[in-house]
Amino acid sequence: MRIMLIDDSKTMRNIQKSVLKQLGYTEMEEACDGQDALSKIGAFDPELLLVDWNMPVMDGLTFVKTFRQHNKTTPIIMVTTEAEKSRVIEAIKAGVNNYVVKPFTPDLLSQRIDETLQRCGVKS
Amino acid sequence: MDAAYITPFVASIQNVFGTMLQLPVEVGDPRLLKSDKASHDISGIIGMTGTLSGSVVLSLPQETADAIVALFCGERIDADSPDFADAIGELVNMISGGAKASFEGQDVSISCPNVVIGPGHKVSRPSDIPCVVIPCTTDCGELAIEVAIRETAPSTPADANADASANATA
DSSP: OOEEEEEEEOOHHHHHHHHHTTOOOOOEEESHHHHHHHHHHHHOSEEEEOSSSOOOOOOHHHHHHHHHTOSSSEEEOOOOOOOOOHHHHHHHHHTTOEEEESSOOOHHHHHHHHHHHHHTTOOO | OOGGGGGHHHHHHHHHHHIIIIOOOEEEEEEOOOSOOOOSSEEEEEEEEEEEEEEEEEOOOOHHHHHHHHHHHSSSEEEEHHHHHHHHHHHHHHHHHHTTTTTTTTOOOEOOOEEEEEEOOOOOOOTSSSSEEEEEEEEEEEEEEEEEEOOOOOHHHHHHHHHHHHHHHH
């Protein structure tokens, strides 16, 4: 499965990569902000996206809204420090399928990925 | 500064360090910081805007930062590497984000982090915002959270008219 990790922190992308590798996923692409992700999406064609909210250049919410204009189905998990209920609702309205609040344990991230793929009918 | 704006940072650093680093944090008595000299060698800085505004600084001595970044990244990272600043920035980002979620009834946004590395540096803050230092102790060494935030006065229709007028004549 092709997974795109969009986060301005390389440390956070590495942590996510490590969890995903433990789950058996090896095909990953990284982007450091929403704009970078949009420029790589065509070539990589991800089947799952993990997206941070607060990023320079283009934030995660703007990215999700832009991406969803052309793609309604590829599952997106927001992985962010934005924990307020109002933010979660805003993200879901924009088209996010699931939500992980930082800090997270590897188990929690793994559980959210599994439930998101199941809910969206994607084979892992 | 209202204690309600300090305690969320205590809970948040304990949550972030406990969850991501498995590192317990012992918190000392908060005190007012009366100098703009940073508490320690390295400052991870986040700005806050909205109904609360100001800044949050994660301040660490070099040795503590080396040990904490190694725990966070799974390997030792040279302080000159951009990855070192990235790790400090992500930690202060999570601490600030966790705290702001506890500010009931407030609408606050946080900036992307900036990181300053070097002994003896200063962090300049608006003089009318008191800065509270929360000293912390961990098995990796001591560190501090410096919180300087205040409530932002709500704008009134008269303010909005004045702003519009100012913008129009600028």
